[in-house]
Amino acid sequence: MLTAQSFNNVPADAALGLLKQAHSALLCATVLLITILLLSAPSIAHAEEAEPMSYYESFVLLRIGRSRGDSFYRVMMDDDETPYLEVTDILSHWLEFKQVECNPDRMYCQAVMYPSNKVFWLDGQEMQLGDSGEQSKQKTLFQRDLILKEGKLWLKHDVFEKWLPLYSVWSLKYYSIALQPYYLTADQRKKERATNRQREGQRKKQAELLDQRTVFLPDHHPSIETRHQINLQKSTDEEGQILHSQVDLSADIYRGNFLLSAQAAESELLSTSELSFWRYQKLNGKRYYLFDAGYTNSNSDLLISSFNLKNGVRIDQIKKHKGAGKFEHIGHTISGSEVDVYHNGFLILSTVADSSGRYQIPATFSAGGDNFTLRFYHPDGSETNETIRIAPDNSKILKPKQWDHQLIFGQLSQNTQQSYGQITSRYGVNQSISLGAHLVSLPRLSGTEKSPTTKLDLAWRIVDGINLLTESYVHSEGLDWSSQMDIVMFNRHNLQIIVGFFSDQSPLLETPGVADNSRKRGSFIHSMQLGRWRTLESIRSSESGTQLSWKLDRRINRLMNLSSQADYNQPVDSDNSYSITLENTTDFSETLNLGVKLNSSKLSYQASGLLRKKAAPGGKISFAVGYSMSKVEDPLYSLSATWKIAKNVHSSISALNDSVVVNISWRNIWASNVKRKPWQDFSTGSVVGTVMSPKDENGDRQPLEDVSIWAGSKKALTDQNGRYQITGLPPDQKIQLRTDPNTLDATIAPIEKSKLVRLRPGSSYEYSPELTWTAGMDGVVFNRNKLSIDAKIQVLDESGTPVQIVTLEEDGFFLAESLTPGKYTLVIVNGGLTTPPLEITIPENTDWLPSVEWHLD
Missing domain, CATH: 2.60.40.10 (Immunoglobulins)
Incomplete structure (x- = not known):
């Protein structure tokens, strides 16, 4: 022990060392004391809070949603009158969760919510709860949120709100608990399904009643329309100044439509005139569905592609639907119109109608139930739509014991020296099998003498979702055959397999338009659509080589579509090639669109963009600006714009690098049945009429203004004289005419709810609904x-x-x-x-x- 005397005898250096050691020991003791106090603080607080809480049985009013509950429901209540609900009973019985599992010994529960299959769990030992959702976060269970009583787990009522998609309300005044789920319970889903079934049944019944109603036709007197256009075009190229004129004629004769288009051009270098298109078409005859004379086309089959015919005739006994497999389409619209083709909502093609108004969609893969939407952007800024739905099979399976006959012949439009002819008879053996026999006369490139030959086919629906089509072509040189199987029974997946074998001297290999002369060929195509994703993969193999293609489309949102495609080609007698294409289409608004395309191949690359501004409804200006660059060519700049100067006068300008073309056109339309018909509604049906009030006390009737009249999906409002007019209605279709009751005074209603009409091209129907009080x-x-x-x-x-x-x-x-x-x-x-x-x-x-x-x- 050191005393004062002994400390005085210690050397100064040693004393200083002892003081430092004492100071260090004091600091360590202080830190240790503070740490002990901090660590013991929660335990002390817990000990203070952990006073015994008693729980006792009680009964409350329980309400689940709007229609379920119990007026005498057993709960556990603490001293503060806070209710606890038994977890297993609430989840399994009242909230209708599935696979409810609770282990009181481990203080753990989990359950599955249907139909999302999300797992909800709580862990009393880890003091946490949560679910299996991707965006979910674990939440903390506090002391006394979960208790064990009578061998069961009880959860405080307001913790259910933190754990499950519901909210909880506890009323001490009324001694009631309300749990309101944010999801549909099984009972509610059953009721909703029953309501939906009832609603669909009513819709079906309403459609059947509508189909049974009398369809009214316009008056029998002929209707005539003419549309004429004169263009003055001036170019910086050698063509100089050209005067174009075009006349279109539509006449409704004998319940058929005669359509004609003629053109003429006059310049310093040339003077031409031609009949670019004519057709007489009649639908729904007594013994046939379609009669076509003039410009028409043949069918597209496995062995024989479609031919565009001139001065031809086509007669179909029954209506032909577009079938699964290969989709091809030839149509007629306003010359110079841009046509965008959408396949199940994805843009797959943009083309332009030629000077005669004809446009063609080349063969593309289609599956049963697919939709092709055609959007037409006409030169005057107007826009129209057409939808084509693909039949669930190859469209060649008839009803049992049903016959179908067809006759097609005419000159090839590309070479009038050659012609094509076909006579077909088909018979439905039963619900699943149909047989066809064809007598065919083919055009041949060699110009050798031709004789009619026979083609046979079998269409077989093996099971629902699996269809087989087999065709054989019998000729003097041998036998050709091809088979196609379409499989659409898998959810969101469509498969197509095609094989074909041709003889050495097959006439089919010498027909115009045949690109592959291989005697053996096959293809496999798979498509899948999952939400906003769509894929298309194809493998084609023949004696000339192998082609692989993969395409992926992604609809980012309603306004943006992204597409990518990779192609690989391995010819037998040359080097391979490949190309990769990325394309993005963005609609900034209803009228502004931007398309960007990047393409890279083995030898080159190309990048292009097109910004297109369509004319808004009632607008006067539209334009498009484009740019393209590649490795092997100079950059290209393009500009096109249209301006509606007056009702019948339009001007346009188009430029491609240094070449500029300025055009001014005058156009007009005359119709025998309708006044002020828009130019783009040429050869379509119209509805006109007047809406008058019921007779008042003096027997007078007054015109009603701003009343909505519907003709199919088109609407018009009556003017101050009660008059209205709807044009551009599709001919040869059932159209429902009705008056919107919401636009009438509450004291007035139409006597007849609706009327069905079938219009013809250029025809007009007067619909003046009679109203009553x-x-x-x-x-x-x-x-x-x-x-x-x-x-x-x-x-x-x-x-x-x-x-x-x-x-x-x-x-x-x-x-x-x-x-x-x-x-x-x-x-x-x-x-x-x-x-x-x-x-x-x-x-x-x-x-x-x-x-x-x-x-x-």
Whole structure:
């Protein structure tokens, strides 16, 4: 022990060392004391909070959603009157989760929510809860959130809100708990499916009733339309100044349409005139569906491609649908129109109609149920659409014991010295098999004498989703045959397999347009569409080589589409080649579009872009600006613009590098049945009429303004004189005409809900709906408490068509307005039980039917 005396005897250096050691020891002791205090603080606090809490049985009012609950539900209540719910019972019975598993010993629970199959779990030992969602985060369980009682796990009511997609409300005043899920329970899903089935049944019934109704036709007198256009074109090239003129004629004769287009051009160097297109077409005859004379086309089959025919005739007994496999299309529109082709929403082709208005979509793969949408951008800035739906099989399977005959012949449009002819008969053996026999006369490149030969085919639906088409061509040099199998039974997947064998001297290898003269060939095509993704892979192999192609489309959003394609070609007698293409299409608005394309091949590369501004409805200006560059060519700059100077006068300019073409055109249309018909609606149907009010007390009727009249998907508003006009309606189709009741005063309604018409090209139909003063009814449904809270009343007219759905109050009172005198049927929907309908009649000259009584047994 050191004393003061002994400390005085210590040397100065040693004393300084002892002081430093003492200081260090004091610091360490201080740090250690603070650490012990900090570590023990939570335990102390916990010890203070961990006072015993008692839990006791209690009963509350439980409500799940809007329609389920228990007025005497057992819970555990703590001293603060906070309820705890038994986890297994709430999840499995009330919230209808699946695979509910709880282990009280481990303080762990998990359950699966249907139909998302998301797993929700909680862990009382780790004091955490969460779910299996990609964006989910683990959350903390606090002390007393989860308790173990009676060998079961009980969770505080408000923790369910933090754990599951629902919210919880506890009312101490009313001693009630409400759990409102954010998802549909199984019971609600059953009700929704039942409602959807009922709604689809009503739609089907309504469509059947609509199909059975009388279809009205326009007057029998002929209708004539002429459309003429004169263009003055001046170019910086050697062509100089050219005067173009074009006349189109459409005449409705004998319920058929005669269409003609003639053109002439005059310049310093040349003077030409030609009949570029003519056709007489008649549909829905007594013994045939289609009669075509003039410019027409043949069928596209496995062995024989389609031919464009001039001065030909085509007669189809029944309507031919576009079938799965190879989709080809030839159409006619306004000359110079741009045509964008969309396959299931993805842009696959852009083309331009020629001077005669003809456009062609080359062969492309299609599966049953696919949709091809054609968008036409006309030179005057207007826009029209056409949709083609592909049949679920190859479209050659007939009904049992049904016959189909077809006759096609004509000159080839590219070479009038050659011709094509075909006579076909087909027979439906049963629901799955059809046989066909064809007598064919083919054009041949060699110019040798030809004789009719025979082609046979078999169309077989092996099972739903697997279709086989086999064709054989019998000729003097031998036998050719080809088979195609389409498989569409797999969800989102479509497969197509084609094989073909040809004889050495086959006439099919000498026909115009044949690019591959291989005697053996085959292809495999697979397509898949999954949400916004679409893939197309193809392998083609023949004696001349092998081709591989892979295409991937991705619709980024409603306005942007990204496409990529890789092609590989390995010829037998030359080096291989490849190309990779990336393409992006972006719609910045309804009128502004940008397309960018990058292409790289083994020998070169190319990049191009096109910015296109379409004319807005009622607008006058549209333009397109393009740029293209490549490794082997100089850059190309392009500009095109159109300007609507006046109603019938348009001007345009197009430039490609140093070459500029300026064009000014005058166009007009004359129609025998309709006034002020738009130029682009040439050879289409029209509907005109007047909407007048019902007679008032003095017997007078007044024109109604701003009433909406619908003709199919087109709408027009009446002017101050009650007049309206709708043009551009497709001919030879059923079109429903109706008056929108929401645009009428509540005291007025149309007597006839709608009318079906079938228009012809250039024809006009007058639709002036007759209106009447409305009536209504009110009443009471007795024993309303037998029905669910969501029950409503649907009002059906005499034909069974739904008119409206009205609210059914809690006391059973209902009110139906905007009806007309006649017979009605009242049906209870979403009532939870089957109830017989109630027949009601509103007599003539009655504006209100009061106190209708509906007694439920």
